[in-house]
Amino acid sequence: MDPPQFSGRQSTAEAVLPSRLLPRISFRSLFALTTVCAVVTAVVSAAGHGGAYATAGAIAIAFVFGCFAIFALCFLLSWSVAMFPRAIGAALMVVGVHLAFTRFVGVTLRDWAFLQSTAVIVCFELLGLYLVVFPTGRERPDDANSPFADGQLPPQIFAPRDPTE
Structure with missing residues (x-):
């Protein structure tokens, strides 16, 4: 059975092209992010009111975020040395x-005084x-070894x- 044909104006929709500049974010990922943020906020709020398990959970969350930040800084350091030695x-x-x-002048750095030791300098x-x-x-491109040179x-x-086939 054929679908019914309607008379009148026909609408044509253009195909949606994927954007190459903006990331595609779905509602499902936004709902998941909102849920995670709500749980983290509830745990931290309960920890502020003295909950023992909530305090442990808040410390665990802070530890995970701290590890992520330290790993990001280590990557940034290694990337910058590799790109701009x-x-x-x-x-x-x-x-x-x-x-x-x-x-030499005698300025102390208080908690960072170990940076003024001879070994560190x-x-x-x-x-x-x-x-x-x-x-x-990174090495400079060598045109002689490039397969596209000729x-x-x-x-x-x-x-x-x-x-x-």
Whole structure:
């Protein structure tokens, strides 16, 4: 049986193209995020009123978020050294000179006084010098070794299949 045909104006809808700039967020993920935030807020609120289990839960949540923040900072540090080795090396040398100068002048850093020790200052200077002299990280593209250098496609690993098969 054919669907009924309606007379009058016909509407045509254009196909929705996926956006490449904005992430696709579904209502299901927003509801899940709202639920998680509500549970975290309830646990922290109960911990503020003296609940023992809620306090333990709040500490566990803070621990997870703290680990995430520390891992993100470690990744940022390693990424920045890999992407900008000379700039990071120069910055480390400047920090080492600054710490040596504050030690020479007699400025104390209170809780951060260990940064003014000789070993830490020498480490800053040596790491900075190493990164300036021997930069690590991404290599510059070498046009001679590029498979596209002679204007041809690189060799194929598998032969192309016949589309009629």
